Amino acid sequence: MPSPLDATARDLLAAKNSAVVYTCAPETTVAEACRILRDRRVGCLVVVRGSEVLGLISEREVALRTVAAGLDPLLARVSEVMAAPVARVPLEAPVEEVEALLRARRARYLLVVGRRGLLGLVSQGDLARYYAARERALSVEAPGPGLH
Numbered sequence: 001m002p003s004p005l006d007a008t009a010r011d012l013l014a015a016k017n018s019a020v021v022y023t024c025a026p027e028t029t030v031a032e033a034c035r036i037l038r039d040r041r042v043g044c045l046v047v048v049r050g051s052e053v054l055g056l057i058s059e060r061e062v063a064l065r066t067v068a069a070g071l072d073p074l075l076a077r078v079s080e081v082m083a084a085p086v087a088r089v090p091l092e093a094p095v096e097e098v099e100a101l102l103r104a105r106r107a108r109y110l111l112v113v114g115r116r117g118l119l120g121l122v123s124q125g126d127l128a129r130y131y132a133a134r135e136r137a138l139s140v141e142a143p144g145p146g147l148h
Contacts, residue, residue: 006094007094007095007130007134008091008092008093008094008095009089009090009091009092009093009095009098009110009112009122010091010092010112011095011130012095012098012112012122012126012127012130013091013112013119013120013122015126015129015130015133016120016122016126019120021046021118021120021121022036022040022042022045022046023045023046023047023048024036024045024046024047024048024057024078025047025048025049025078026047026049026054026055026077026078026079026082027077027078027079028047028077028078029073029074029075029076029077029078030057030062030066030071030073030074030076030077030078030081031073031074033045033057033062033078034062034073037058037059043058043059043108043109043123043125044056044057044058044059044108044109044121044123045057045058045078046086046111046118046121047078047079047082047084051117051118053086053111053118054079054082054084055078055079055082055083055084055085055086056082056083056084056086056109057078057081057082057083058083058108058109060083060108061081061082061083062081065080065081066081069081083107086107086109086110086111087101087102087105087107087110087111088110088111088112088113089101089110089111089112089113089122090112090113090114091112091113091114091119093112095127095130098110098122098127099127102124102127108123108124109121109122109123109124110122110123
């Protein structure tokens, strides 16, 4: 296992409770996408056509691009409101690169890709959990005051 200071997107994915990436088709209604989000207890869906990633829909797109825009979630299609294009990182990208890309893109989610395509999804929450665990690990390794 790599040191917490050498972690990559692969390690972020490995630390998640689930490696499942939930998807929907671009023709899916926003209302149906919301039901999937609720039922699967996830924050976003990757919008795909076959193996091609078109975008993603999260609670943010529902709130800002659907409800706030006055669209009817029962009629609006995911393709009308999805975030696209979606930022991607390779499996071996250092965690610092993942964080920098999330910040630069003001994104909440990044796709992790490899030679076979989409491998997973990392979120700001995954990154926060990683940094919290790293801090705990580093504080355990560091001797306390007066312990030489």
